[in-house]
Amino acid sequence: MSHQHTYNDKGEQLCCTQTHKVYQNANAEELLDNHKDHNHEGHDHSHEGEHTWRLFIPPVLSVILLLTAIAFDNWLPQGWFKDSIRFIWYLIAYAIVGFPVIKDALVSIKNGDIFSEFLLMTIATVGAFAIGEYPEAVAVMLFYAVGEVFQTLAVSRAKKNIQFLLDQRPDEVTIFENGQAKTIPALQTKIGDIIQLKPGEKLGLDGELISDSASFNTSALTGESKPDSKIQGEAVLAGMINLNTVIQIRVTTAYEDSKLSKILELVQNATAQKAPTELFIRKFAKIYTPIVVLLAILICLIPAIFVSNYVFNDWLYRALVFLVISCPCALVISIPLGYFGGIGAASKNGILFKGSNYLDALANIQHIVMDKTGTMTEGVFRVQEIVFQPETDQKHILKLVNAVENHSTHPIATAIHDYVGEVDSNIKIQETEEIPGHGLRSVIDNKEILVGNFKLMDKYNIKYDTNPQDIVYTTLAIAYDKKYIGYITIADQIKEDAAYTIEQLAKLNVNTTMLSGDKSSVVAHVAQQLGIKQYYGDLLPEDKVSKLKEIKSKNQSVAFVGDGVNDAPVVALSDVGIAMGGLGSDATIETADVVIQDDKPSKLPMAIQIGKKTKSVVWQNITLAFVVKAIVLILGAGGLATMWEAVFADVGVSLIAILNAVRILNTQYISNDKF
Structure with a gap:
């Protein structure tokens, strides 16, 4: 399988394989051009299957030639299968899968990346050929090629959700x-x-x-x-x-x-922001690989000084085994693939991460601070209750209030209109005036009607038997013809999955705090309904910053959830800024680190769970690779491991790591389907 490398203007290698290139170096429009044949209307899925089948052609041809040669060597001896014919037979089996790797090794050297995985595989297998170990040389390169095919398929699986987005815009x-x-x-x-x-x-x-x-x-x-x-x-x-x-x-x-273009660009650029683990492995590989090459040379040559019956071919074989084992494929391949899987799983569920580093950050979050309006509530005011005097004609008064509020653009007026319906055209308002900070005064049929807060009632000396302090919600007091009629409460509707969200966050051991500029009684009421124990109301933007600093001072990693615009100072201070409803605002996409597209808070625990799963799989792969390689490296240096053990330590571990990374996409995460 062919490998394509991409280098920046400084000549630095940006990615290892062709599949990685798609993520690292293409912008949204380039990817769209690359996928013109994949739009929903004209997508021929048979080509996908054909392409997948073609990936296996070189390894299949190579394995047929290899097995035939082994059979001729051991079980079905042929008089003609010897010397140059035997060498050429094995060489063809090797070249089919080895030529692309040797080519990439030369390209890497040309571009300054000398100690690449391709060079390690080339040295090891060419060396094996040089000492006559033809079957093992072919087997190592063959298994490496099979690993690359599975890597390609795994990355394609991780890309599927992003390609699905690419399919969504017709040509x-x-x-x-x-x-x-x-x-x-x-x-x-x-x-x-x-x-x-x-x-x-x-x-x-x-x-x-x-x-x-x-x-x-x-x-x-x-x-x-x-x-x-x-x-x-x-x-x-x-x-x-x-x-x-x-x-x-x-x-x-x-x-x-368009919003979709911005989302596509955001998701496809996400891998440019590397997680600390990923950055560490890249730096580690640059130091680790040259050291391993030096050790392999020493393993081959140093024993000549100390071993009396030194045989060059034997120690060269040990050095070659050591090189194959040391190849950092499992780390270099599976770790980025794990993060691709995490970003893909999140985008599939309408959660956009701006970088794999935020997957790690969210996995470690201990405290989520959230805004109230628009985050845990709908951000749309609705009538909650109507409390009128017993003798009141409720229907008639509501029509009058609706007509009066029709002169206002306040959200409360919208809530009244949504509740009552169209304004009755038979109601003729003679005069209307707005009293700032109090409400509206109108005259209908020569009778005065007051609609506003209780301060308005006090201003016009209207006596009432209600204690405003006992009412939680925003209140609209009404007086008609000099008499107190009662009040209407208006409140923001709590999102149907908000309580479920807090419950799931608690199960993940994540603390929650609600901050709001709304009045404290309203914030307290919402928090109590949701099960949030820590909440603060009547806060100015600078007050929110102070509260967040107070939480962070307790050495807790903190995420802030809001609209990504109004709370910019708090978002900047938090470890992860999460915006709700990314489809509604370009600014939201620009500001936040993570965007919840469908405005549902229940995606918060899902995002954390995806982050935790990704981190877990990545560290499983790192541990597996290091433990197996360490064991087989020691055995190889001591002459106790052959090329076959080396193949398992390199390609086998890589395949296991790849399959493990694919689990991120297959995992069932916290669901909000019932909402």
Whole structure:
């Protein structure tokens, strides 16, 4: 299998294999170009199977030639199978799988990376040929090639979720031009164009819904299986699938600036931010490999001084075995693959990590500090309760309040309108004035109506029998015709999976604290409903920073969860900044380290669990590689290990590590499907 290396402008090697190159060095648009044939409409899955099958052709040919040669050597002797014919037979079996590796070794040397894994494999196998150990030379390179094939398949598996995102933007869209439907490349679509979208079709660009209503499948963007309904004027995003009738959408964003483009770029650039473990292994390999080569030379030559019956070929064989064992493939391959798997598993579930370093950081989080509004609550105010005097005509008063609040743009007015419905056109307001910090005063049918807080009641000397301090929620007091009618409470709705989130975080031994600028009584009420024991209200941005510093002073690693914009100082101070609802804001994607796309807090424990799983698998692989290699290296130096043990220590451990890394994608994480 061919290996392709990429170097930066300083000549430094950026990646080890062709599969790694896809992640490290391609931007979103380049990857889209590379996957033009993989979009949903025209994707021929038979080509994938054909490509996978072709990967095994060289190893299969090599193993057939090798087994045949071994049979001729041991079980089915052939008079003609000797000397040069035998050598050429084994050489062909070797060249089929060895030529790409030797080529990469030369390219690496040319670019300054002398002590690469490819050079180690080349020296060891060519040396084995030189001393006549043909079967073992072929076997080592063959198993190495098989390991590379499985590595390619494993990385492809890790990339599948990102490729699924790449598939979500169609290459062509249907637009209306001069009253005629016209199909054009999506890249040529301009802001302001009208797109027609049939049921089952994907939207190629961000836009605004012109049709009255529509229902969309947003699973590619959020990992959420439930349909998302939109009404006229609401924003719709590239990658959404139209579910019902033919609809029209006005394009509001250029193709390359769509939310999906930004998400693709974010995910594909994630591997540029290396985890500390990954950085350590890279530095370790640069020191470790030259030392191993030097030790192999010493193993071959030094015994000539001290051993009376020194045989060069025997000690050269030990040195070659030592080289094969020492190859750091299992570490160099499986560790990045583990992080690819973690990022892929997260993106599959609508969680975007800006780098593998944040997978590690989130795995170690001990404390999550969260904002209230928009994080644990919907951020949309709704009517909670209506408490009127017994003799009140509730329906009539609500209509009057709705008409009065229609003159306000405050969120409370929106909550009243959503609860009551359309304003009654028969209600004629004679005059209206807004009293700052108090509420509204209007006159309807020559009768005064007051709608506001209890300070408004005091201002107009309205007597009431309610204690405002006993009411938790935001309160709208009402007086009509000089008489106190009662009050309406307005509150932000708690998200349906918020309590479940706190419960799961507790199971993960993660402490939680809620910080909010909302009034303390409201924050206390929400916190108690969710089971959060530590909470603070009436906080200014600088107060939130102080509280976070206080928590960090206890030597705890802290993540902050908010909207990623309003709480920028706190996000900057935290170890990991997590933004909710990344689809809604470009600034959110830019600000946060981790983005929860579907706005569901229950993805927080899932993100932590993915981080912990990734870290666990990575360290399992590191431990396995070091322990096995250490044991076999000692045996090899003492002449007790052959090339076959060396193959297991290198390729066998690599395969086990790769299969272990794939488990990250297959693991079932904390689910929020019931929400």
